[in-house]
Amino acid sequence: MQSLDKTQTRLEGGVSMKTAMPWIVSAVMLVLMPFIFQSNSAITIMNQMAITIVFALSYNMLLGQGGMLSFGHAVYMGVGGFVCVHVMNWDIFGSIPLPLLPLLGGIFGMILASLVGYFSTRKAGTVFAMISLGVGELIAACSVIIVVFFGGEEGVSGDRTYGMPFFGVEFLSQIEVYYLTAGWLLISALLMYLFSRTPIGRMANAVRDNPERAEFLGYSSRWVRYNSFVAAGFFAGIAGGLFAINYEILTEENLNLTTSGSILLVTFLGGVGVFFGPVVGAIVFTLLQTVLSLETEIWSLYVGALFVATVMFFPSGLAGVMQMHIVPIKLGKWRLLVMPYIVTLVPAIVCILGLSGLIEVLFHARHAAIGETEMTLFWVTFQHTEIWPWVVFALMAALGFWLARKNAPQLMEAWHKANTPDGADT
Amino acid sequence: MDLILVNLIDGLVTGLLLFMLSAGLTLIFSMMGVLNFAHASFYMLGAYFAYQISTYLGFWMGLLIAPPLVGIVGAAVERYGLRRVHQYGHVPELIFTFGLALLIEELVKFIWGNDQIPYQIPEILEGAAFSISSYDIPAYKVFMIFLSLGIFAGLLFVMTRTRVGMIIQAALSYPRTVEALGHNVPLVFMGVFGVGTALAGVAGVIAGPVLSTFPGMAFVLGSIVFVTIVIGGLGSLGGALVAALIIGWLTTFAKAYNIRMEDILTSLGFTKPEPVWDSAWADLWTLTSPQIADILPYLLMILILVFRPYGLFGKRDV
Amino acid sequence: MTAALDIQGLRKSFGQTEIIRGIDLSIGRGERHAIIGPNGAGKSTLFNLITARFPPTSGSVSLHGRNLQGLAPYQINRLGLSRSFQITNIFPKMSVFENVRCALLWAQGYRYSFWNMVSRSRALTEGAEAILDQINLLQRRDLPAGVLSYAEQRALEIGITIAGGADVIMLDEPTAGMSHSETDYIVELIRTVTEGKTLVMVEHDMGVVFGLADRISVLVYGEIIATGKPADVRANARVQEAYLGAALEADH
Numbered sequence: 001m002q003s004l005d006k007t008q009t010r011l012e013g014g015v016s017m018k019t020a021m022p023w024i025v026s027a028v029m030l031v032l033m034p035f036i037f038q039s040n041s042a043i044t045i046m047n048q049m050a051i052t053i054v055f056a057l058s059y060n061m062l063l064g065q066g067g068m069l070s071f072g073h074a075v076y077m078g079v080g081g082f083v084c085v086h087v088m089n090w091d092i093f094g095s096i097p098l099p100l101l102p103l104l105g106g107i108f109g110m111i112l113a114s115l116v117g118y119f120s121t122r123k124a125g126t127v128f129a130m131i132s133l134g135v136g137e138l139i140a141a142c143s144v145i146i147v148v149f150f151g152g153e154e155g156v157s158g159d160r161t162y163g164m165p166f167f168g169v170e171f172l173s174q175i176e177v178y179y180l181t182a183g184w185l186l187i188s189a190l191l192m193y194l195f196s197r198t199p200i201g202r203m204a205n206a207v208r209d210n211p212e213r214a215e216f217l218g219y220s221s222r223w224v225r226y227n228s229f230v231a232a233g234f235f236a237g238i239a240g241g242l243f244a245i246n247y248e249i250l251t252e253e254n255l256n257l258t259t260s261g262s263i264l265l266v267t268f269l270g271g272v273g274v275f276f277g278p279v280v281g282a283i284v285f286t287l288l289q290t291v292l293s294l295e296t297e298i299w300s301l302y303v304g305a306l307f308v309a310t311v312m313f314f315p316s317g318l319a320g321v322m323q324m325h326i327v328p329i330k331l332g333k334w335r336l337l338v339m340p341y342i343v344t345l346v347p348a349i350v351c352i353l354g355l356s357g358l359i360e361v362l363f364h365a366r367h368a369a370i371g372e373t374e375m376t377l378f379w380v381t382f383q384h385t386e387i388w389p390w391v392v393f394a395l396m397a398a399l400g401f402w403l404a405r406k407n408a409p410q411l412m413e414a415w416h417k418a419n420t421p422d423g424a425d426t
Numbered sequence: 427m428d429l430i431l432v433n434l435i436d437g438l439v440t441g442l443l444l445f446m447l448s449a450g451l452t453l454i455f456s457m458m459g460v461l462n463f464a465h466a467s468f469y470m471l472g473a474y475f476a477y478q479i480s481t482y483l484g485f486w487m488g489l490l491i492a493p494p495l496v497g498i499v500g501a502a503v504e505r506y507g508l509r510r511v512h513q514y515g516h517v518p519e520l521i522f523t524f525g526l527a528l529l530i531e532e533l534v535k536f537i538w539g540n541d542q543i544p545y546q547i548p549e550i551l552e553g554a555a556f557s558i559s560s561y562d563i564p565a566y567k568v569f570m571i572f573l574s575l576g577i578f579a580g581l582l583f584v585m586t587r588t589r590v591g592m593i594i595q596a597a598l599s600y601p602r603t604v605e606a607l608g609h610n611v612p613l614v615f616m617g618v619f620g621v622g623t624a625l626a627g628v629a630g631v632i633a634g635p636v637l638s639t640f641p642g643m644a645f646v647l648g649s650i651v652f653v654t655i656v657i658g659g660l661g662s663l664g665g666a667l668v669a670a671l672i673i674g675w676l677t678t679f680a681k682a683y684n685i686r687m688e689d690i691l692t693s694l695g696f697t698k699p700e701p702v703w704d705s706a707w708a709d710l711w712t713l714t715s716p717q718i719a720d721i722l723p724y725l726l727m728i729l730i731l732v733f734r735p736y737g738l739f740g741k742r743d744v
Numbered sequence: 745m746t747a748a749l750d751i752q753g754l755r756k757s758f759g760q761t762e763i764i765r766g767i768d769l770s771i772g773r774g775e776r777h778a779i780i781g782p783n784g785a786g787k788s789t790l791f792n793l794i795t796a797r798f799p800p801t802s803g804s805v806s807l808h809g810r811n812l813q814g815l816a817p818y819q820i821n822r823l824g825l826s827r828s829f830q831i832t833n834i835f836p837k838m839s840v841f842e843n844v845r846c847a848l849l850w851a852q853g854y855r856y857s858f859w860n861m862v863s864r865s866r867a868l869t870e871g872a873e874a875i876l877d878q879i880n881l882l883q884r885r886d887l888p889a890g891v892l893s894y895a896e897q898r899a900l901e902i903g904i905t906i907a908g909g910a911d912v913i914m915l916d917e918p919t920a921g922m923s924h925s926e927t928d929y930i931v932e933l934i935r936t937v938t939e940g941k942t943l944v945m946v947e948h949d950m951g952v953v954f955g956l957a958d959r960i961s962v963l964v965y966g967e968i969i970a971t972g973k974p975a976d977v978r979a980n981a982r983v984q985e986a987y988l989g990a991a992l993e994a995d996h
Contacts, residue, residue: 069517071524119732126461129520130656131731137649138724145717146709197861199854206846209835215817216795216827217908218850227856257645261524268521273837301536304529311522312507315514359536367539 023190030182034175043174049286050178050185051242056267056278057192058235063264064272065196066228067208068121069129072136073236074259079112079139080105080237081254082149084244088158098163098171102184102241109237113230121225124211136260143252155251158244171245181242188235193275195231204228265307271317280318298363302356328418336418340411344404351400353378357393428559433682434675439567441674442574446629447647448654448666449581450622456661457597457618459516460508463523466648467530468623472496472630473639474534477545485548493627500623504616527644535641542640570632577628594618653723657730659740668738673723680719687713746809748773748912748942749794749825754803756786756793763789765966766803771959773911776943778953781963782987787946788830790963791916794944795827796820807912822850826910830917832897834904836890840881843889843900845872847907872907878937879903895926899933906937913938915945919952931956950978950987962986 033046055077062068084105087093120131143150150156160177161170169176195201203224206214211221244250253259262285270281285303292299314321328334357377364375365384373383382389451465475495476488483491503526511522547566554562585591597604597614605611637643654673658665688698688711699705702712718725730737749771756764763786771777781787792798794805796812805812807823815823835843845862848871854860862868876882879899884892889900898918906913918934919927934943935956947953953960954974961971964986970977977983 063517067517069520119728119735122735125516126455126520126660127656129517130461130652130660131727133649134653134656134724134727137653138721138728141721141724145713145721148706148709194861195858197863198858199849199860199862200856200858202842202846202862203849203856205838205842206835209837210833212817213829213833213835213904214846216821217847217904218818218821219856220816220818223856227858231858257649261528264521264524265528298532298536301529301532304525304532308507308522308525308529311518311525312510315511315518363536366537 023186026189027186030186033182034178040174043178045286045290047174047178047181047246049283050181051239051246052263052266052282052286053279054185054188054242055236055239055263056270056282057189058232058239059263059267060272060275060278061192061195061204061228061232061235063267064274064277065201065208066204066225066232067124068225068229069125069132069264070136070260071129071133071257071264072139072260073132073232073263074257075136075139075255076109076113076233076236077240077243078250078255078259080109080240081244081250082156082240083108083237084241085156085158085248085250086149088160088162088244088248089156093162093164095164097166098160098245099166099180099183101163101245102238105239105241105244106234106237109240110230110234113233113236114226117226117229117233121229122222124208124221124225132260133257136255136257140252140255140257143255150252150255151250153252155249155253157249160245160248177246181246184238184242188238189279192231192235196275200224200227265303269307269310269317271319271321271323273316274319274323277317277319280322284318296360298359301359331418331421333418336414337411340407340414344407344411347400347403347407349400351397351404354393354396354398354400358390358397361389361393428561429682431558432561432563433678435563435567435571436682437675437678438671439570439674440678441671442571443629443633444651444654444673445667445670446574446577447626447651448658448670449578449663450625451651452655452658452661452663452666454619454622455655456663457594458508458512458615460512460519460523461652461660462619462622463520463648463652464503464526464530464644465523465623465626466644466651467527468496468500468626469630469633469647470534470639470641470644471499471530472627473545473634473643474538474543474630475627476631476634477538477543477639480545489628489631492631493624496627496630497620497624500626501616501620503623504619508619509612527648531641531644538641540641542638545634545639547635566636570636573628573632577625581625650723653727655737657723657727657737659737662737662739665737665739673726676722676726677719680715680722683715685715687711746806747771748775748808749944750806750809751794752804752806754790754793754805755801756789756798757801762801763966764793764800767963767966767968769961769968769971771942771944773942774940776938776956776958777945778957778960779944779946779963780948780950780953780960783948785963786966787948787963788916791827791914791946795825795914821908821910824910825912825914826905826908827914828901828905828916828918830920832894832901834889834897834900837888839886840889840892840900841872841876841885844875844903844907845869847904848872848875851908851910875903875907879933895922895929898922898930902930902933902937906941910941912942912944915943917946917948919947919949927952954978 034043037043037046055073058077059070059073062070062073080102084101087096087101087104116135120128120135144152161172163171171177171180196204203214203219204227206217207219207221207224214221214224240250240254243254266281266285267278268281269285270279271277288303288306289299292302296302310317316323325334325337328337360377361375361384368375368384373385374381375384376382377389447465447469451462454460454462454465472492476485476492478488479491480488507522507526508519511519551564551566551569553565555565555568556563585595593604593609594614594617597609597611604614633647634643637647650673654669655666657672658667658669691711692698698711699707702708705711747770749769751767751769754764754767755762767790779787779790789798793800794812796805796815796817799814807820807825810823812820812823835846838846845868848868849855849862852865852867852871854862854868873882873885876885879902881892881896881900881903884896889897892900902915902918905915915934919930922930931952934945945953945957950960957974959972960974960977961968962977962980962983963969969982969986970980972980
């Protein structure tokens with residue numbers, strides 16, 4: 001989609017094949033996914049993924065497109081979701097088709113954002129971040145005070161099947177919900193993409209890069225930010241509506257800092273500089289969460305470490321790293337990279353596995369119930385009191401590190417070559 | 427009257443604690459332009475380090491050793507983490523410190539487990555220091571007040587009376603010039619970051635036993651600390667002090683006096699719907715001040731930002 | 745006919761120090777006016793006062809007879825005044841083309857619209873390309889602006905400044921930090937792109953503006969000591985003294 005980003009700047013009479021292609025492919029993929037992954041748990045994960053994608057894309061309207069770092073974006077999703085779940089409990093719900101419900105969530109997310117945005121978008125940067133944090137915490141804390149709306153500690157639950165049947169579909173099964181969610185995902189992603197192509201969307205980028213300059217082009221930076229903020233609130237509310245339909249319950253957890261923080265993590269991991277970055281982030285993060293949380297108790301330690309490492313070494317995120325390979329591919333020199341990647345990344349992976357092995361054994365030794373010394377790791381069962389697991393993991397870590405480090409210059413060199421057009425070498 | 431005095435002391439303890447955290451945060455912010463989201467995590471580390479040391483050497487050695495340890499960790503974070511991220515700009519820096527806060531919490535859980543740990547006040551400070559009519563003032567609170575005041579006095583002395591303090595103050599406003607004069611500004615930055623986090627560490631050591639020491643303690647206090655410096659005005663030390671005290675007293679008094687919305691509404695001439703539970707306004711009628719004590723700082727922040735966008739004492743265009 | 749830009753009794757103090765000490769200046773429509781002066785004369789401060797980046801201590805600035813007091817930068821821009829910056833001030837992460845296109849949006853009436861696609865507008869694309877052509881950056885259109893050379897960035901800065909079609913163009917030291925050949929290039933560029941517009945530019949060096957400006961004002965210690973045709977100003981005894989004095993001081 002990024003290559004599209006660039007060609008898009010050229011004048012094209014209408015919607016060209018090149019711009020439409022990624023969307024058509026995505027739509028076909030969304031339709032076909034349930035036929036490939038048929039199990040119930042897979043569909044549950046895909047629903048979760050789709051909701052996270054909408055939420056992360058909405059978050060990136062602020063962070064990536066508008067340069068606003070929010071620590072409280074969950075409240076717009078949460079409030080949108082709470083409204084939807086309340087509607088499910090009203091009599092009028094019987095005359096509303098369920099697929100329209102997320103729209104209502106979006107509208108309420110937008111209303112809340114238009115109120116908060118009034119004072120929070122005055123400045124970007126640190127001030128905006130702190131205000132978003134304060135407002136987020138305030139609304140999260142309100143959930144135990146305004147019980148009528150937030151339902152206190154139990155939250156509010158509803159039943160989606162009471163809605164008006166939509167062409168005979170009553171949304172009893174997960175798969176029906178999947179297609180509803182996928183449809184909204186496609187619509188919202190397309191709308192958000194188109195938003196970034198409008199004058200106000202372009203100016204959001206300009207204000208992000210240089211608010212003062214934008215002012216001298218006739219645009220009020222504050223008003224540009226406000227518009228992005230309200231639009232982001234709308235799409236967060238849609239994500240909230242989808243959440244309400246999918247889980248049929250909303251609690252304080254949907255509003256708090258943990259949720260706001262994890263969407264920052266998802267978006268940044270995917271890459272804030274590219275439109276589809278958050279999509280990558282949401283998919284990878286959901287898979288990672290599902291797989292790791294099954295395998296280890298301390299998965300959030302790994303996620304935290306991964307996040308910090310991303311910020312430090314790959315600030316453009318996964319999508320940014322993917323994008324970096326466009327030049328070598330265009331130059332037809334990507335083959336140069338294959339061997340160096342293998343000799344560097346394989347030892348690096350061995351090193352990481354060794355380290356995580358050490359961490360797991362240590363964790364087991366410290367926190368397992370007394371007398372329980374047996375543990376299984378990487379399909380091998382052993383006692384953490386024995387010495388050999390420690391030695392093996394330590395050796396893996398040390399050897400992997402040494403090899404990766406030794407081969408890293410080779411990769412750097414290959415990288416440089418692969419990015420230099422022929423004839424430009426001097 | 428006596429109750430007011432007791433609450434004034436309680437609020438003062440909270441306020442000074444908040445100030446100890448926000449002072450370090452403000453110092454770091456005005457020097458490096460980065461708001462350290464992980465600041466409260468260093469406060470948590472202070473408590474955990476002190477607990478670990480106290481199990482071997484007792485509370486007092488913990489108080490002595492833990493803050494410098496936290497400061498060393500902080501300086502290392504600045505040297506090997508923040509300095510690297512600095513080139514990408516302030517927003518990635520803030521994201522980095524946020525990630526750091528998550529990571530520190532996970533590390534603490536990894537090492538000390540998910541549950542609260544039995545970190546307690548030393549025996550000598552158990553019991554009451556004195557009483558105001560029938561209210562006992564715990565000795566530990568008095569100790570907290572004097573320790574914080576002592577640290578602030580020391581800090582004030584270093585900043586205004588010593589050469590190091592002069593260099594730091596100059597580096598705050600004119601980093602380039604100070605560098606040109608031959609001072610190692612990156613070293614000064616690292617030092618300030620270390621001292622700022624060590625201050626947070628002290629706060630953790632002394633607050634851990636009373637506010638309980640558990641992995642979530644950083645996030646519980648963290649947001650309030652940020653609210654404090656936003657209210658005071660980013661980068662203003664005086665503002666941070668005023669805001670910390672206001673928040674300390676506001677929450678303490680709101681908790682101590684049970685002001686009920688029901689009374690206010692009735693005195694305004696509204697009639698209470700019966701039964702109140704069926705009314706749409708039930709939450710409003712049953713609202714009490716202890717209930718909303720914890721969200722008062724946030725409300726205050728929003729009010730102040732609407733009317734004074736730069737906080738109470740902030741001038742700086744951030 | 746009202747002047748394009750009219751400055752009356754303008755003063756500005758920072759703390760105790762008065763930087764601008766009472767300036768009266770009237771710049772007519774279509775005039776190319778240069779404000780020159782030695783370092784520390786207050787040129788940039790005056791510039792920022794005119795464009796309301798700083799509020800004046802007293803006095804007023806009017807654009808086409810309309811007082812600019814208390815207006816935000818974007819409002820001033822909409823009244824037809826566009827400015828460049830001394831420190832290059834572009835949108836570094838956006839492409840060169842997008843930089844110029846953003847500068848066209850308001851002028852072409854797109855305002856805050858979210859129902860138009862920028863890439864669908866022929867007028868926007870052609871307008872932006874015409875400007876890129878004028879500033880000789882057409883081959884660079886798809887590069888991120890941040891990777892351009894310094895002189896190219898300055899040219900882009902001028903391109904952004906004129907793109908909106910404002911009739912009063914203000915340039916803040918457009919040739920600062922440039923070599924001789926680059927300076928000549930930029931001066932030529934300024935001459936062509938400001939054809940028929942009111943130009944106010946601040947410069948350090950009299951030589952740069954000599955062939956370009958219709959009138960020159962010399963600013964020394966916050967006061968205008970001379971205004972007039974370039975040749976007259978150069979012959980002015982006080983101007984020579986000010987410049988020579990500054991040169992002598994610099995020697996010590």
